[in-house]
Amino acid sequence: MTINAPSVRATGRAVVAAALAVLLAAACTARTHPALPASEQGRSDLIATAQQILVDQCLRARGAAGPPPRHEVLFGTGPAELSITLTTGHTVRAHTDGCLAQAHRYLYGDQERWFHAQVTVGNLRPEAQALLRGDADYRAALARRAACDDHDTSCVRASGLEELRDRLEPARLAQVRAAHRDDITTYDRLRDRAVRRAVGLLDDRPTLHQKGTTAS
Secondary structure: OOOOHHHHHHHHHHHHHHHHHHHHHHHHOOEOOOOOOOOHHHHHHHHHHHHHHHHHHHHHHOOOOOOOOOHHHHHOOOOOOEEEEOOOOOEEEEOOOOHHHHHHHHHHOOHHHHHHHHHHHHOHHHHHHHHHOOOHHHHHHHHHHHOOOOOOHHHHHHHOHHHHHHHHHHHHHHHHHHHOHHHHHHHHHHHHHHHHHHHHHHHHOEOOOOOOOOOO
16 A cells, blocks of 8 residues: 555644644643642641632632721631630630631631640640749749840840750650640641642632633
8 A cells, every 4th residue: 555645744743733732721721739848837838828718718708808808707706616725824715707717627627626736736835934934943043034134135144044944945845745745646637637628729729721811
C-alpha cells in the first residue's frame, strides 16, 4: 500500500491539534492544589487563609460584610457559651453563634474541644511562669527586679531575674506540658484536621479561568 506524504502530514497536524485542544481544556478547568506546608508557620498561614475565606462567605451570607464587618455577626451575641478558667486564674470565653465560630466548626469539627485545647496550649508558658512563683529564690529575684527603675539596666541585670527564669522555666514548662498531655494531643489532632480541611477548601476554589476571566 502506498502512503501519501501530504496525508501523513495532515494526520500529524490533526493529532497535534487534538493534543493541544486537550491541554488547553485541562488548563481552563484546572484547580489549584496547595501542598501541605512543612513548617508550622506555613500550616498556620494556610489555616488563617481558609478561616478568612469562610468568615467572609459567612458575613456576606448574613448581609454583614461591612466594612467594617458587624462585630456581633463576626464574634457572636449574648452571653458566651464557651468558657475555660486557666490555672493562672484568667477566664477565657467564646461564642458559638458568630461567623468565626462557624469557620472553626468547619475547620476543626468540634468547636468546643478546639476552644479548650487551643486556649490551654496557648497558655502553657504563662502557667509555667506562674509555677515559678512557688520558688523562693525566684520570688526574691522578682522583688529585687520590682525595686528597679525600668531604665536602670544595671539594677535590672543585678536582680538576677532573667538568668533565674532562663534556668528554671524549662523544667516548669516540661512539668506543665506533661500535665496537659491530653490537651496537647487534642490540639495537634484537630490542627491536623484543620490543615486538611483548609487544603480541601482552597482546592475547591475555582481559578481565574473557571470564573470566565483571563489572567493578565
